[in-house]
Amino acid sequence: MDKKVTVVGAGNVGATAAQRLAEKELCDVVLVDIVEGVPQGKSLDLMEAAPIEKHDAKVAGSNTYEATAGSDIVIITAGIPRKPGMSRDDLISTNAGIIKSVTQQIVKHSPNAILIIVSNPLDAMCHVAYEASGFPKNRVMGMAGVLDSARFRAFIAMELNVSIENTHAFVLGGHGDTMVPLPRYSTVAGIPITELMSKERIDALVDRTANGGAEIVGLLKTGSAYYAPASAAVEMAESILKDKKKILPCAAYLQGEYGINDLYIGVPVKLGKDGIEQVIEITLTDAEKAALDKSAAAVQGLKEDLAKLA
């Protein structure tokens, strides 16, 4: 393949993302993890599936970074996931150290890469990667809104018994308890869901979306979601690799947009070959803007916690 994507962290999200990238034949993949044998074993297993899945993408595993050289995109999933009873924010001190060291090694070998951060707490980890990389803001982004919006879409389709292909949804804000699902901008075949469902049902779906990560953690008990998160990260990577210019909600570094300054938070962006090519500013009602501001304040608090850890 003429494109190369490194996935750091060969655990649940990382290995599933590697599988999806290879099976969609988007790029060659390098899987990196600190645990000896795991990235090598999972990548060999994926290569042995290739004849059946019919793709020619190469997947290689490594515990070091030489093989990652010249990556077009690096998806960072390294770190620990939460268990029942924990919030994503409880992961901050462990994962901040991991993201910093991973990013430093990545940039040495792939100075022109675009970074897609997945590790939690997502918005705070974007700040760590942005600072550790020294990359421009268009080349460092976080995956959360695509996942949260996909969950909202899945719940809308289940509720109305319609094809998921007819659904569209937007969830903005930080990827935490204060995320901001936007029913007004969420549609079925172009019809706002506010015309198709009662306020009570919309509120219930919004609540389930905001707690979607915790719902899966409660069921799995040993870790968190990974099929949908991997799909979401790969949708972002595909839009960049193919220069599709999809509008997707992603964690982006805002400098004045939405009245928010120097902060990573989820907003709609245009994703193409240069990464974040545009932040799209949509009109928000007073209540929606207040919810986004509350979410931004929560991320700002985490950013201050990071400064204390440093």
Ligand SMILES: NC(=O)C1=CN([C@@H]2O[C@H](COP(=O)(O)OP(=O)(O)OC[C@H]3O[C@@H](n4cnc5c(N)ncnc54)[C@H](O)[C@@H]3O)[C@@H](O)[C@H]2O)C=CC1
């Ligand atoms: N942004 C989002 O929406 C989502 C974020 N996540 C987050 O993604 C992260 C990964 O989740 P899972 O894959 O389920 O966890 P996992 O435990 O299955 O995999 C994490 C992997 O990272 C590796 N790792 C740890 N330190 C490393 C280092 N310094 N260098 C390279 N690899 C290292 C571990 O050995 C492990 O294989 C967690 O922080 C989780 O909270 C998960 C789902 C959605």
Ligand SMILES: O=C([O-])CC(=O)C(=O)O
């Ligand atoms: O809930 C978690 O900890 C993992 C995650 O971010 C999600 O699935 O939304």
